[in-house]
Amino acid sequence: MYAYIHPEIIPLANATLHVSDLSIQRGYGIFDFCKIKNGHIYFLNDYLDRFYQSAATMRLPVPLDRSDLAAMMIQLIRKNNIAESGLKVILTGGYSADGFQPGTPNLLLLQSPLTIPPQEQLLKGYKVITHEYVRDVPGVKTINYTTGIWLLEKMRQESADEVLYHSQGNVSEFPRSNFFIVTKDDQVITASSNVLKGVTRKNVLKLASSRFKTVEGNIALEDVYKAKEAFLTSTTKRIVPVIEVDHNVIGTGKAGEVSKILLNDLIALEEEDQMSKKTA
Amino acid sequence: MYAYIHPEIIPLANATLHVSDLSIQRGYGIFDFCKIKNGHIYFLNDYLDRFYQSAATMRLPVPLDRSDLAAMMIQLIRKNNIAESGLKVILTGGYSADGFQPGTPNLLLLQSPLTIPPQEQLLKGYKVITHEYVRDVPGVKTINYTTGIWLLEKMRQESADEVLYHSQGNVSEFPRSNFFIVTKDDQVITASSNVLKGVTRKNVLKLASSRFKTVEGNIALEDVYKAKEAFLTSTTKRIVPVIEVDHNVIGTGKAGEVSKILLNDLIALEEEDQMSKKTA
Numbered sequence: 001m002y003a004y005i006h007p008e009i010i011p012l013a014n015a016t017l018h019v020s021d022l023s024i025q026r027g028y029g030i031f032d033f034c035k036i037k038n039g040h041i042y043f044l045n046d047y048l049d050r051f052y053q054s055a056a057t058m059r060l061p062v063p064l065d066r067s068d069l070a071a072m073m074i075q076l077i078r079k080n081n082i083a084e085s086g087l088k089v090i091l092t093g094g095y096s097a098d099g100f101q102p103g104t105p106n107l108l109l110l111q112s113p114l115t116i117p118p119q120e121q122l123l124k125g126y127k128v129i130t131h132e133y134v135r136d137v138p139g140v141k142t143i144n145y146t147t148g149i150w151l152l153e154k155m156r157q158e159s160a161d162e163v164l165y166h167s168q169g170n171v172s173e174f175p176r177s178n179f180f181i182v183t184k185d186d187q188v189i190t191a192s193s194n195v196l197k198g199v200t201r202k203n204v205l206k207l208a209s210s211r212f213k214t215v216e217g218n219i220a221l222e223d224v225y226k227a228k229e230a231f232l233t234s235t236t237k238r239i240v241p242v243i244e245v246d247h248n249v250i251g252t253g254k255a256g257e258v259s260k261i262l263l264n265d266l267i268a269l270e271e272e273d274q275m276s277k278k279t280a
Numbered sequence: 281m282y283a284y285i286h287p288e289i290i291p292l293a294n295a296t297l298h299v300s301d302l303s304i305q306r307g308y309g310i311f312d313f314c315k316i317k318n319g320h321i322y323f324l325n326d327y328l329d330r331f332y333q334s335a336a337t338m339r340l341p342v343p344l345d346r347s348d349l350a351a352m353m354i355q356l357i358r359k360n361n362i363a364e365s366g367l368k369v370i371l372t373g374g375y376s377a378d379g380f381q382p383g384t385p386n387l388l389l390l391q392s393p394l395t396i397p398p399q400e401q402l403l404k405g406y407k408v409i410t411h412e413y414v415r416d417v418p419g420v421k422t423i424n425y426t427t428g429i430w431l432l433e434k435m436r437q438e439s440a441d442e443v444l445y446h447s448q449g450n451v452s453e454f455p456r457s458n459f460f461i462v463t464k465d466d467q468v469i470t471a472s473s474n475v476l477k478g479v480t481r482k483n484v485l486k487l488a489s490s491r492f493k494t495v496e497g498n499i500a501l502e503d504v505y506k507a508k509e510a511f512l513t514s515t516t517k518r519i520v521p522v523i524e525v526d527h528n529v530i531g532t533g534k535a536g537e538v539s540k541i542l543l544n545d546l547i548a549l550e551e552e553d554q555m556s557k558k559t560a
Binding site for chain 1: 283285293295296297298299301302303304305306307308309338339368370372373378379380381382388390392395413416417422423424425426427428429430432433456
């Protein structure tokens, strides 16, 4: 396996950063993560859009422009030659002279085989607990998962598969995925504020809007408890039904029809994306 | 210069972590920072207390017990032999197999020369702006400074020296230091919640209580604006008067008498600590 540490591709085993990097000193950095199959990067432009937006918001200049970054991603993917993988693009605060002021950002490309539970297993659905929290800069994919990782133990204690963030009575997102509900009258709703705008979230919003009334707005915790269906969206897991929230069964407690329809639509959209563009 | 990357002391230039470390992947880790002069670590036991508490809260086992860690700090300090320095003890989430679950934590000791502005300059005081924010796990010295570093640009734009966090009308702390006010009737107050319990904060509370009415409680923003004095406390800067908050002059706009008395008391306490224990 190889990795890219700007400006070169090197063996992953040798991919290190000096301890003065601001990710190690102060947890400062952004990243993005996309899915690759047989050399094709799904929805590449969406991920690049978000990566450069995150970098701009956090005031981290990216050392490669968009076309050079895409070319380097493709070069690394060809070199590693893995059938199904995920590719992380990390941009850190760089080597800091005083341990606080950002230096020249370090850009990393890290590819790894995808280990996703099979779709049948995911369709059994997730049991979810909730936690009051808003990420530091919610619109940006920062590397800060202090709370998400700290909650792993609470999830284990409560035998939960995921933890849903909420604030002032409204739910927002999971640490690494977005959240949707389907109301009894088949409205599809996802939270509009305090969330990262996921690429799968965007695709599901588009797909849902051609079939159902689709809303980006507020979702109160009570709306969740009385929803007909709920699900999460993520790059790797696509759509996973949420069948329990805080020990309240959602809908029938099984994967709902709308969730399954949207999952099939999403799989079809991925196939379309793969057909339309040969990116690698 | 040398650094300690558990389990060995190595040249600082070679001190690296593999990119799978959870600090780089997810900004997950804790640290502490103490001050050293002529081989003496000031208030060592207080820093060790807090470091092990932070580690326990974030569920990161420390690979050295307390006496071995102290011994290793002293060994590194002797080897580097710098007159005045700061020593950072960092504990990261370790090399993570899946980029999210913590591995075996990596322990780093990083020493660097102290570059503090001279006391006369600090006594001119800081101009401060405010920002609504509570750190992720406020009682713990995590490495997450996403918001603090992101605010550097806002500080530059407003020619501010520091940014004071507040939430729901109450002020709490600075990104890297604590906050005190002195009321018109000479009460010394520091925030009790949403703060890191600084070692200098603890020392100043103790010193203040022998001279003044001293309170850990709520400080509303309006209390700050009408305070007679305000100051910050930090390991490196000790006590720095706060002379302006959001462009409102505090007190006379100059270092106040109580701030100066407590600074002198603190310097005396440091000397006492240096005399009483030969730690290195």
